[in-house]
Amino acid sequence: ExxxxxxxxxxxxxxxxxxxxxxxxxxxxxxxxxxxxxxxxxxxxxxxxxxxxxxxxxxxxxxxxxxxxxxxxxxxxxxxxxxxxxxxxxxxxxxxxxxxxxxxxxxxxxxASKVIEKKEGVRAVVTCDYNLSGKLQYIFEKNKYAILEAKYEENVSFILLIPTGDFTRVQKEVTEASSGQTELTKEDECIYAVVDGETILF
Missing domain, CATH: 3.30.230.30 (Impact, N-terminal domain)
Incomplete structure (x- = not known):
């Protein structure tokens, strides 16, 4: 006012x-x-x-x-x-x-408002054994990709949010890091924003 x-x-x-x-x-x-x-x-x-x-x-x-x-x-x-x-x-x-x-x-x-920038992203999933999970987690954290969900069962599954333009590069990086044992697959496309360090999906 x-x-x-x-x-x-x-x-x-x-x-x-x-x-x-x-x-x-x-x-x-x-x-x-x-x-x-x-x-x-x-x-x-x-x-x-x-x-x-x-x-x-x-x-x-x-x-x-x-x-x-x-x-x-x-x-x-x-x-x-x-x-x-x-x-x-x-x-x-x-x-x-x-x-x-x-x-x-x-x-x-x-x-007085919080302006957020919406971005196009890909929700992707990768499943690996426990030995490989640390290496993949390092790749995701290095690139600052949000891990939306991690499941620790017989194997480890990560559901990630990756900017659309980065997906192909990261997919290749995961394949190389795992020596072809696993691959990153696309689940769906989405719109997201990062607000105060928190990822919000639209």
């Missing part, structure tokens, strides 16, 4: 995957802050910003929604919706003042 000449600008930020999710979020904020003068919004969906929308919600054209959208695009933030709620303080800010206030509110909202 920021204050500009007695007007309050409150920024709400939410990750969204579809236009329907973004619209539902915007409508929910408008309903919650029904007594505010304006609830201006912007959202960007798609890795290459394939879908963008913005609304001035009664502010002079081009002074709110578009400047808010430009912050998201310039910061290369994707799959997110923002709503800035304005409680009018009685002092007109002028066109330039409005643009600065709405952009500042979005920047503050993003600064």
């Amino acid at each position: 920021i204050c500009e000449k007695k007007s309050r600008f409150i920024c709400h930020v939410k990750p969204v995957e579809t236009e329907e999710e973004a619209t539902a979020f915007i409508n929910a904020i408008k309903k919650e802050y029904w007594d505010a003068r304006h609830n201006c919004s912007a959202f960007v969906i798609g890795r290459n910003a394939e879908l963008t929308r913005c609304s001035d919600d009664g502010e002079p054209a081009g002074t709110a929604g578009r400047p808010m959208l430009e912050v998201l695009l310039n910061e290369e933030i994707r799959n997110v919706a923002v709503v800035v709620t304005r409680y009018f303080g009685g002092v007109l800010l002028g066109t330039g003042g409005l643009v600065r206030a709405y952009q500042s509110a979005v920047k503050e909202g993003l600064n």
Whole structure:
């Protein structure tokens, strides 16, 4: 939240995957802050910003929604919706003042949020004997690959998360390290992110 000449600008930020999710979020904020003068919004969906929308919600054209959208695009933030709620303080800010206030509110909202980078990955599995498990584990830890699950039964099985671009190289490394005794096989493809050292699957 920021204050500009007695007007309050409150920024709400939410990750969204579809236009329907973004619209539902915007409508929910408008309903919650029904007594505010304006609830201006912007959202960007798609890795290459394939879908963008913005609304001035009664502010002079081009002074709110578009400047808010430009912050998201310039910061290369994707799959997110923002709503800035304005409680009018009685002092007109002028066109330039409005643009600065709405952009500042979005920047503050993003600064208070945790931005995560989604990546394409492969969930892969490898099974080996106990003698080989230490060597393979060293390879995975050296490359900083997340071991999602380890099963210690008659043999050892590792389920790993590997960046898509690394899979072929690591597959070859596992085959060579095991002298062809085992191989890394692909289970499925997924989207993931690493947040504060923790791997999150989507």
